[in-house]
Amino acid sequence: MSAPTATPLATFELDEDLLTLQQAARDAATSVLAGTLKEDDEQERFRKEYIHALGELGLCGVPTPERWGGLGLGYRPYTVVLEEIARVSASYAVSVAVTGLPQMILVNFGDDAQRERWLPGLASGELLGAFALSEPWSGSDAASLRATAVKDGGDYVLNGTKFWITHGGYADLYVVMARTGGPGPKGVSAFLVEGDAKGLSFAKKEEKMGMRASPTVEVVMEDVRVPASSLLGAEGTGFQVAMSALDSGRITIGAVSVGLCQAALDVSGQYATQRRQFGQAIVDFQGVGFMLADMACKTEAARLLVHKAAGLKDAGRAYSEVAAMAKCVATDAAMAVTQDAVQVMGGYGYTREYPVERYMRDAKVMQIVEGTNQVQRLVISRHLKRRYEQA
Numbered sequence: 091m092s093a094p095t096a097t098p099l100a101t102f103e104l105d106e107d108l109l110t111l112q113q114a115a116r117d118a119a120t121s122v123l124a125g126t127l128k129e130d131d132e133q134e135r136f137r138k139e140y141i142h143a144l145g146e147l148g149l150c151g152v153p154t155p156e157r158w159g160g161l162g163l164g165y166r167p168y169t170v171v172l173e174e175i176a177r178v179s180a181s182y183a184v185s186v187a188v189t190g191l192p193q194m195i196l197v198n199f200g201d202d203a204q205r206e207r208w209l210p211g212l213a214s215g216e217l218l219g220a221f222a223l224s225e226p227w228s229g230s231d232a233a234s235l236r237a238t239a240v241k242d243g244g245d246y247v248l249n250g251t252k253f254w255i256t257h258g259g260y261a262d263l264y265v266v267m268a269r270t271g272g273p274g275p276k277g278v279s280a281f282l283v284e285g286d287a288k289g290l291s292f293a294k295k296e297e298k299m300g301m302r303a304s305p306t307v308e309v310v311m312e313d314v315r316v317p318a319s320s321l322l323g324a325e326g327t328g329f330q331v332a333m334s335a336l337d338s339g340r341i342t343i344g345a346v347s348v349g350l351c352q353a354a355l356d357v358s359g360q361y362a363t364q365r366r367q368f369g370q371a372i373v374d375f376q377g378v379g380f381m382l383a384d385m386a387c388k389t390e391a392a393r394l395l396v397h398k399a400a401g402l403k404d405a406g407r408a409y410s411e412v413a414a415m416a417k418c419v420a421t422d423a424a425m426a427v428t429q430d431a432v433q434v435m436g437g438y439g440y441t442r443e444y445p446v447e448r449y450m451r452d453a454k455v456m457q458i459v460e461g462t463n464q465v466q467r468l469v470i471s472r473h474l475k476r477r478y479e480q481a
């Protein structure tokens with residue numbers, strides 16, 4: 091069976107410019123990533139050069155302002171690009187999203203010297219970025235983190251362990267959240283730490299169910315000395331930096347999940363149209379056709395919600411609540427749609443001959459990263475409570 095080429099549903103909401111960007115991202119993802127997907131998944135191999143290649147085509151800095159080397163196109167175009175990359179490889183779409191997090195942080199919280207130093211390299215894909223918030227004892231309760239940063243003359247000295255770090259050991263820049271003050275969110279500050287800083291080391295690389303081409307690594311800081319100019323914003327603002335980065339990161343994870351939905355729908359839809367049993371294509375059995383219909387509904391609904399969150403952000407409106415909804419709905423959709431794609435394809439779907447088993451394994455973690463879907467529901471319910479209290 092040939093690779094599915096069907097485009098998503100008529101995308102009335104994309105104008106000519108976005109359709110051109112969508113096609114460019116689709117072509118780039120196919121030419122750069124498609125060749126080694128299966129082997130990289132099996133061998134858990136990440137190729138940094140692929141990020142360089144995507145970056146050369148402008149895809150690593152879509153929302154970063156042109157002044158700092160990005161395309162300056164905002165988050166709606168960014169979600170279009172991420173969806174297309176994820177249709178080929180969710181691992182690399184997450185890489186592009188993660189290297190985008192420090193860019194978003196630098197644009198919003200950095201000073202010009204920090205932006206000049208890092209943004210052009212990150213936006214062009216020449217450099218790789220990472221975001222280091224979680225710790226072995228601090229996941230959903232991010233404000234309980236224990237890593238410390240102690241002022242020493244003109245420097246800060248960082249100690250602690252960061253867990254689940256995408257690009258650990260590969261990144262050129264880590265945005266690290268560490269404690270400069272007392273317990274709780276107000277004691278946290280954000281720092282820029284270079285990948286080759288003395289005292290920075292990389293311990294366990296996780297062996298994962300999915301996203302196997304994306305490295306997830308334990309990062310250890312032992313007396314890592316950084317100049318005071320590495321502090322992002324003011325001391326004690328690191329938790330807000332992290333939370334607002336996660337707000338926008340949640341839109342990107344939603345977009346990656348929509349890409350997974352679309353890929354799974356394309357492969358299983360084409361299969362169901364070609365596969366014949368009992369004298370007819372299995373898509374003509376209502377049991378299968380209706381499954382595909384439900385998968386298409388979930389995909390389109392998720393896409394619209396991701397676009398809404400991105401549109402609100404681009405318009406400068408409050409988007410935290412809708413970003414949490416988009417992340418929640420799109421990642422739950424990705425899990426359901428990829429699982430149903432395996433079901434539609436029966437035994438073939440369960441084998442590595444087809445990519446849908448990989449899509450299903452990749453989808454699972456989307457319900458966990460950038461805040462579990464339970465955390466998203468917490469964020470949404472807190473917004474609801476505040477609104478109803480004011481009513």
Ligand code: CAA
Pocket residue numbers: 188191221223224229230231232233254255256275329330331333334336337410458459460461462465468469
């Ligand atoms: N933007 C800006 N500031 C925010 C904010 C937001 N979205 N959300 C909260 N804050 C501020 C609050 O205003 C508050 O400050 P003030 O007291 O001055 O008002 C402060 O932060 C504390 O807020 P909360 O009391 O709401 O904090 P909390 O301890 O109850 O935590 C939480 C809230 C939503 C559960 C948060 O801890 C959270 O999001 N947890 C999940 C963490 C997460 O997503 N981790 C993923 C890590 S990255 C990853 O997965 C993968 C990767 O490789 C990138």
